[in-house]
Amino acid sequence: MTATQSTGWIGVSAPRREDALLIRGRGRFIADVSPAGALHLAVLRSPFAHARINGVDTSAAESLPGVHGVITADDLEGIGAFPTVWRLPGQKECHTPALAPGKARYVGEPVAAVIADSRYIAEDALDLIEVDYEVLDHVVDVEAALAEDAPVINEHMGDNVIIEYTFPGINALGVAGDLDGAFAEADEVITGRFRIGRYSGVPLETRGLVADWDDLRQTLTLHSESQVAHLLRTELAAALGIPETSIRILTPNIGGAFGNKWDRYPEDILVSLASMRLGRPVKWIEDRRESLQATVHGRQQLQEWQLAVRSDGALLGLKGRVLSDQGAHLHSVGIGPAWVTGAAAVNQYKIANYHCDVLGVATNKTPNSTFRGFGGPEAMFGIERMVDKAARKLGIDPAEIRRMNMIGADEFPYFSPGGAVYDSGNYPTALAKALEAVEYDRLREEQAALREQGVRRGIGIGSYIHVSGFGPSAILGMLDYYTGGYEGSTVKIDPHGRATLYTGMIPMGQGTETTLAQVAADHLEIDIANVRVVWGDTDQTPYTGFGSAGSRSNVAAVAVIKAIEEIKAKAVRIGAGLLEADPEDVAYGDGRISVKGAEEMRSLTLAEVAQQAYWGHKIPEGDQPGLEATYVYDPANFTTAYGTHVAVVDVDVQTGKIDWVKYVVVDDAGTIINPLLVEGQIHGALAQGLGGAILEEFVYDEETGQLLSSSLMDYLLPSFTDLPDFEIHHLETPSPHTEGGFKGMGEAGCFPAGAVVANAVTDALSDLGIEVDETPVTPARLWGLINAAGG
Amino acid sequence: MAETITVVLDVNGVGKEISVEPRKTLADAIREDLGLTGTHLGCEHGVCGACTVLMDGEMVRSCLLFAVQGAGAEITTIEGIGDGGELHPMQRAFSEYHGLQCGFCTPGMILAGIDVLRRNPDPGPQEIREEMGGNICRCTGYQKIVESVQAAAAEMSKEGVSA
Ligand code: FES
Numbered sequence: 022m023t024a025t026q027s028t029g030w031i032g033v034s035a036p037r038r039e040d041a042l043l044i045r046g047r048g049r050f051i052a053d054v055s056p057a058g059a060l061h062l063a064v065l066r067s068p069f070a071h072a073r074i075n076g077v078d079t080s081a082a083e084s085l086p087g088v089h090g091v092i093t094a095d096d097l098e099g100i101g102a103f104p105t106v107w108r109l110p111g112q113k114e115c116h117t118p119a120l121a122p123g124k125a126r127y128v129g130e131p132v133a134a135v136i137a138d139s140r141y142i143a144e145d146a147l148d149l150i151e152v153d154y155e156v157l158d159h160v161v162d163v164e165a166a167l168a169e170d171a172p173v174i175n176e177h178m179g180d181n182v183i184i185e186y187t188f189p190g191i192n193a194l195g196v197a198g199d200l201d202g203a204f205a206e207a208d209e210v211i212t213g214r215f216r217i218g219r220y221s222g223v224p225l226e227t228r229g230l231v232a233d234w235d236d237l238r239q240t241l242t243l244h245s246e247s248q249v250a251h252l253l254r255t256e257l258a259a260a261l262g263i264p265e266t267s268i269r270i271l272t273p274n275i276g277g278a279f280g281n282k283w284d285r286y287p288e289d290i291l292v293s294l295a296s297m298r299l300g301r302p303v304k305w306i307e308d309r310r311e312s313l314q315a316t317v318h319g320r321q322q323l324q325e326w327q328l329a330v331r332s333d334g335a336l337l338g339l340k341g342r343v344l345s346d347q348g349a350h351l352h353s354v355g356i357g358p359a360w361v362t363g364a365a366a367v368n369q370y371k372i373a374n375y376h377c378d379v380l381g382v383a384t385n386k387t388p389n390s391t392f393r394g395f396g397g398p399e400a401m402f403g404i405e406r407m408v409d410k411a412a413r414k415l416g417i418d419p420a421e422i423r424r425m426n427m428i429g430a431d432e433f434p435y436f437s438p439g440g441a442v443y444d445s446g447n448y449p450t451a452l453a454k455a456l457e458a459v460e461y462d463r464l465r466e467e468q469a470a471l472r473e474q475g476v477r478r479g480i481g482i483g484s485y486i487h488v489s490g491f492g493p494s495a496i497l498g499m500l501d502y503y504t505g506g507y508e509g510s511t512v513k514i515d516p517h518g519r520a521t522l523y524t525g526m527i528p529m530g531q532g533t534e535t536t537l538a539q540v541a542a543d544h545l546e547i548d549i550a551n552v553r554v555v556w557g558d559t560d561q562t563p564y565t566g567f568g569s570a571g572s573r574s575n576v577a578a579v580a581v582i583k584a585i586e587e588i589k590a591k592a593v594r595i596g597a598g599l600l601e602a603d604p605e606d607v608a609y610g611d612g613r614i615s616v617k618g619a620e621e622m623r624s625l626t627l628a629e630v631a632q633q634a635y636w637g638h639k640i641p642e643g644d645q646p647g648l649e650a651t652y653v654y655d656p657a658n659f660t661t662a663y664g665t666h667v668a669v670v671d672v673d674v675q676t677g678k679i680d681w682v683k684y685v686v687v688d689d690a691g692t693i694i695n696p697l698l699v700e701g702q703i704h705g706a707l708a709q710g711l712g713g714a715i716l717e718e719f720v721y722d723e724e725t726g727q728l729l730s731s732s733l734m735d736y737l738l739p740s741f742t743d744l745p746d747f748e749i750h751h752l753e754t755p756s757p758h759t760e761g762g763f764k765g766m767g768e769a770g771c772f773p774a775g776a777v778v779a780n781a782v783t784d785a786l787s788d789l790g791i792e793v794d795e796t797p798v799t800p801a802r803l804w805g806l807i808n809a810a811g812g
Numbered sequence: 813m814a815e816t817i818t819v820v821l822d823v824n825g826v827g828k829e830i831s832v833e834p835r836k837t838l839a840d841a842i843r844e845d846l847g848l849t850g851t852h853l854g855c856e857h858g859v860c861g862a863c864t865v866l867m868d869g870e871m872v873r874s875c876l877l878f879a880v881q882g883a884g885a886e887i888t889t890i891e892g893i894g895d896g897g898e899l900h901p902m903q904r905a906f907s908e909y910h911g912l913q914c915g916f917c918t919p920g921m922i923l924a925g926i927d928v929l930r931r932n933p934d935p936g937p938q939e940i941r942e943e944m945g946g947n948i949c950r951c952t953g954y955q956k957i958v959e960s961v962q963a964a965a966a967e968m969s970k971e972g973v974s975a
């Protein structure tokens with residue numbers, strides 16, 4: 022790469038511009054935002070899973086020196102709560118209140134807040150608040166919550182079923198399958214029942230907020246880590262009853278988010294309100310225990326599947342029931358992840374006959390909401406385990422049964438009976454490439470030889486699709502998803518010919534600032550050093566209702582390209598006038614505006630044209646002075662990333678421990694903007710997928726309803742020694758639906774990981790007849806299975 | 813206000829007298845009283861390593877110490893790494909090899925990486941994984957951190973500098 026370069030910025034591992042501050046410890050994270058005179062807020066949380074709150078006595082807390090105020094539910098008169106943005110038909114509303122009104126429904130639910138001179142004093146004051154709790158029966162198991170006599174968590178609902186949603190197996194063209202026919206034709210019906218564990222993003226940086234109300238201007242400046250600041254602004258204005266024009270949200274560096282920081286939370290209201298009422302800046306930094314209790318959890322489902330198969334290996338039909346353990350309230354996305362599970366469950370296979378019932382069930386636990394993967398990894402766990410079970414039953418190799426049932430490269434667009442439209446891909450090639458990378462045939466021979474020596478080696482395969490780049494707004498509307506799927510970008514060329522790009526996307530580790538600068542530099546054909554990216558200020562950036570979630574850098578990238586196309590067209594019009602040529606004969610190239618065929622002689626730099634554009638002396642008729650454009654891009658379709666993973670593991674039957682031998686990823690995320698960053702995203706997502714496969718779990722005590730994993734000593738994040746080296750190979754099938762061919766890929770790595778590990782361990786223990794149908798596969802859980810099987 | 817006591821903290825070669833409550837942690841004192849916010853808090857209970865600083869050359873978790881325990885020691889934080897305006901080879905390697913994403917664990921990781929090379933200037937990948945096992949990263953999956961530390965080791969042995 023030369024010092025200045027005008028083309029070829031897409032597809033190169035440009036260094037991250039985010040790094041310069043971060044490697045010096047000069048990043049500015051939310052805890053580093055400390056306006057003068059800031060007060061500190063701490064939240065009192067319910068110690069009980071289910072308890073009526075008969076009274077809250079704050080007098081002792083209020084009289085502690087250094088305490089400025091206490092907020093209880095009684096103080097929230099006229100203050101609203103955040104809505105659930107995904108409101109599927111039939112979904113009973115039970116969204117999260119700012120403070121538990123009259124009843125706490127999970128351990129960690131906010132009950133009151135104290136505002137004091139320091140966090141230390143605020144916490145002292147929490148101890149002085151007397152809450153009169155009347156402990157009620159609780160339920161933390163999803164099946165128990167469905168029992169006739171289960172305690173009802175949200176009384177107005179009558180029972181604990183939030184929604185029963187059916188996927189009838191009709192594709193987007195309106196074609197229905199014949200499920201009964203498929204099961205009648207089947208030689209075998211394979212059944213599976215899977216418990217997918219509860220875990221979450223657990224960013225290393227907890228949540229936090231700094232609110233600063235200016236009483237004279239009547240404005241609220243909120244420093245927030247929200248992944249979707251504009252939507253937060255809209256919802257916060259409604260909840261607080263102030264005009265949205267009064268709120269400005271600023272985003273600091275974010276220490277990881279992983280979907281968890283997409284949601285709106287009670288503290289957004291509490292901290293803002295505290296600042297408004299006290300007229301001082303108020304800061305709240307979540308501690309780790311609070312974070313594990315009160316930042317949304319993810320995943321947990323109980324799935325039951327039946328797969329109709331023919332003896333030659335054809336997968337004929339799939340029917341299932343998914344119980345989604347939602348926790349006590351619906352959070353920002355409702356039962357969205359479980360809906361995605363139902364929509365994606367047929368995965369890469371030509372299973373035309375499908376039916377799935379998805380039940381959202383309330384339990385006395387932390388709300389289950391947005392987390393990287395968003396229902397996809399759960400779907401992949403179900404189907405990829407089922408396919409392996411079918412292969413074993415029929416005596417067909419698990420790779421072969423996948424290959425023979427995969428949608429072919431010539432069958433796109435593919436209309437799945439889950440309702441999704443798959444855009445493009447080559448599934449069998451990805452599988453073949455993964456098998457080749459692990460030397461599958463040799464591996465099987467080696468496995469047999471090792472088995473003789475008493476080494477239990479297992480090979481696990483998992484293929485996946487990831488419906489990403491959410492989505493055409495009209496389709497979101499049809500799904501009762503009350504936000505838009507578009508992304509906007511404003512690009513301004515300054516009079517010196519440099520570009521500033523404004524985006525609603527929020528960098529949180531994925532390198533958005535760098536990749537969008539690459540896209541802009543590539544399309545303007547200027548050096549990347551001449552592109553500045555502005556993010557994290559709702560006063561400046563284009564509105565987005567989706568923001569940095571759902572792997573949508575691809576959507577934002579197209580918005581940048583489209584805005585630049587408008588700028589180039591205008592530069593050509595202005596340039597043509599200056600060059601005294603017909604605009605038809607003038608073209609943009611290499612950062613210049615030139616007469617075609619006379620590039621050497623009759624040509625202007627972007628800076629020369631930009632200067633003219635701002636002088637405004639010679640603007641063509643119909644154009645305005647200046648050189649900027651805003652484009653709001655609403656994608657034409659979702660994109661589908663996909664791939665296959667293969668894991669090779671050794672299992673120690675004495676301890677239940679899993680040792681990694683190899684982990685191979687083949688994926689296709691369309692056109693890649695920055696290969697190094699893509700690799701980083703795959704590694705990171707995969708690490709989270711494997712964490713949930715082997716270690717991470719929010720464990721609740723049935724007896725007491727307590728969250729047992731509320732420190733990092735009990736909630737095990739994978740460490741350096743828990744994870745393997747990853748070997749990654751790419752296919753690049755450009756998406757036909759997005760300009761530039763980009764597909765979203767920030768989540769894909771976590772999709773098949775759970776299934777791959779469960780398949781590998783099941784394979785390693787095949788002689789014991791053990792089926793790994795529950796995650797995480799901790800050593801203790803695995804040892805229990807081995808022991809029960811007499812191994 | 814609770815009773816405060818006076819401590820002198822010597823951080824990155826600069827001594828400063830601060831007055832703190834006895835219960836204030838070293839991490840909070842470094843961040844709030846000295847304004848060095850590169851030391852991060854990920855758990856405040858000794859598990860994650862985000863708050864790592866060097867105390868008389870030894871890695872410690874500043875969330876587990878009181879500010880008063882820092883008195884008399886030479887403390888180095890991420891802001892004291894590198895030579896004047898020059899980046900330390902470990903910092904350069906993290907950026908070049910994509911050893912960071914969100915950057916929250918990074919100050920602790922860079923200090924831990926330097927600490928590893930101090931004890932073993934040429935560690936293999938497995939040694940790095942074991943030696944750095946006390947620092948958690950939620951973003952990278954670790955492989956690129958391992959590569960970064962190896963690259964820094966190679967760079968430093970080429971330049972003949974020690975960690
Ligand atoms: S903050 Fe000190 S170890 Fe986590």
Ligand code: FES
Pocket residue numbers: 225276277530911912913914915916917918948949950951952
């Ligand atoms: S880079 Fe985000 S925690 Fe390590």
